[in-house]
Amino acid sequence: MPPAPDPSTPPIPAFANPGSGRGQEAADAISADARFELRDAGPSGLADAIRDEVKRGTRRVLVAGGDGTIATAAAAACETGVELAVLPAGTLNHFARDNGIPTELAEALELAATGTARGVDLGFVNDRPFLNTSSVGAYVGFVRMRDRMERWMGYRMASFLSGLRMTARLRSFDVQVRVEGKVRSYRTALVFIGVGERETRFPTFGGRVENGRAGLHVIAVHGKAVARLTALGIAAAARGLKVVSRTPHLDAFLVDECTIAMPRRIAYLAIDGETTRIPAPFHYRLERGAMKLVAPPPEEKGASG
Numbered sequence: 610m611p612p613a614p615d616p617s618t619p620p621i622p623a624f625a626n627p628g629s630g631r632g633q634e635a636a637d638a639i640s641a642d643a644r645f646e647l648r649d650a651g652p653s654g655l656a657d658a659i660r661d662e663v664k665r666g667t668r669r670v671l672v673a674g675g676d677g678t679i680a681t682a683a684a685a686a687c688e689t690g691v692e693l694a695v696l697p698a699g700t701l702n703h704f705a706r707d708n709g710i711p712t713e714l715a716e717a718l719e720l721a722a723t724g725t726a727r728g729v730d731l732g733f734v735n736d737r738p739f740l741n742t743s744s745v746g747a748y749v750g751f752v753r754m755r756d757r758m759e760r761w762m763g764y765r766m767a768s769f770l771s772g773l774r775m776t777a778r779l780r781s782f783d784v785q786v787r788v789e790g791k792v793r794s795y796r797t798a799l800v801f802i803g804v805g806e807r808e809t810r811f812p813t814f815g816g817r818v819e820n821g822r823a824g825l826h827v828i829a830v831h832g833k834a835v836a837r838l839t840a841l842g843i844a845a846a847a848r849g850l851k852v853v854s855r856t857p858h859l860d861a862f863l864v865d866e867c868t869i870a871m872p873r874r875i876a877y878l879a880i881d882g883e884t885t886r887i888p889a890p891f892h893y894r895l896e897r898g899a900m901k902l903v904a905p906p907p908e909e910k911g912a913s914g
Contacts, residue, residue, distance in 0.1 A: 620646040621722065622662050624655055624682075625698065626674035631714075635673035635698035638714045644722045645671055659685035668692055669903065671721045675699015676740055676881045684738050687731060687900040694721035694903035701882075704740040707805075707817045709905040721903055728898025732804040732825055734891050738899070739804070739880045741817075745869060745891070746782065746799040746830075785870040786829055788862050793829070795860075800869060801828040802893055820907075824863040825895045866894040 623645040625636040639647045650658035659670055659682060672682040673696035686693040697705035697712045708729060711717045731738045784800060786793050801807075806821030807828065871889035878884070878891060 620644055621669055621671050621694070622667055623647050623671040623673065623696075624650045624658060625672075625696070626655075626678040630675060630700040631698040632674065635696050635714060638718060639671070639673065639696070642718055642722075645718070655681050656685040659691060660689060663689040663691050669694060669726070671696060671718075673698040675702060676704050677883050679704055680738065680740050680881045683731060683740060683900055687738055687896070690901065692726040692901045692903055694724070696721065703817075704881075707741070708902060709907075720905070724903045724905070726901040726903045727906065729900055729902045729904070730804055730823055730895055730897050731899040732802065733894050733896060734802075734878070734880065735887055737880070737887075738896075741881050742801065742803045742807075742879075743881075743893070744799060744801045744879045745784070745871065745876065746797060783872055784829075786827065787868040787870070788827060788864050793860065795829050797830055799828075799830045801830075802826070802867075803828075804895065806863060822863055823895070823897065824865060825867065825893055827862045827864060827867050827893075829860045864895075866892070868892045 621644060623639045625639060625647065626632045627636060636647060639645050648658060655672070655678065659672075662670055663685075669692040670682070670686075671694040672679060674682075675697075676699055678699070679693075679695055682693055685691070695705050695708075695710050696714065696717050697710060698714075702712060705712065705717075711720060731740065732743065733739070734743050782797065784795050784797055786795065786800065803817070803826040805823060805826065806818040807826040808816045808818055869889070869891045871891070874889060875886060876889045876891075877886050
């Protein structure tokens with residue numbers, strides 16, 4: 610049973626996405642905890658609902674959902690300065706795991722009610738914030754295909770079949786990446802941008818490096834042969850980022866900003882596992898401490914959950 614709330618402290622406004630992986634379970638857990646008050650923001654009103662709470666003087670909100678829902682909340686949180694507490698209720702919950710937020714609902718609620726907030730870095734692409742990763746190229750096609758298949762089968766099976774199909778039809782495109790004032794041109798199937806240092810090896814390619822360096826990790830892959838890319842990833846794991854940045858097939862940079870010029874004026878890109886279509890070029894930047902997140906101190910990450 611959750612502890613009884615302090616009668617002098619108003620309940621923390623909470624929002625849940627019932628369509629996420631554990632959305633209904635999360636909503637039930639919030640409703641059973643008197644320290645929170647579950648609100649209905651509707652299917653597309655989350656950011657506005659958070660802004661309204663801030664106008665009322667609210668200092669902290671709780672949002673339950675997956676990375677897509679949390680990214681929407683983050684846009685309002687970094688704009689208003691409100692403290693954001695997270696109840697992981699999605700399929701993968703990368704952002705919560707990376708920041709040491711427990712995936713067990715009761716533990717996450719305890720942290721949301723009693724924990725302190727700390728600044729976390731966010732990435733921005735054309736001024737739109739993202740929590741984890743963004744990419745152009747092959748992964749965008751994978752996500753769009755997975756989303757279509759997921760209507761008829763589960764997330765994991767849709768991901769598996771989409772991955773198989775994409776490996777058979779990878780296509781390269783011409784792209785220019787401006788990093789630290791220098792323009793590099795690539796014929797590539799994938800450009801990947803992660804918040805914080807990322808793994809460059811398979812099968813953990815793209816995952817956050819534990820205690821890694823801050824920055825935007827830009828990885829540009831040359832060519833379209835899957836076997837070659839896999840071999841390069843394994844070599845990168847053995848020899849590290851400095852060698853990866855010198856290979857003619859895989860370039861990696863850790864920067865605070867970069868710009869990607871695309872062949873088309875309007876192009877698709879993936880942001881935190883979802884796809885969108887926005888005007889190119891894509892300007893990426895890192896904003897350090899952009900959002901106040903209720904989370905354990907960095908040295909305590911992984912202690913629970």
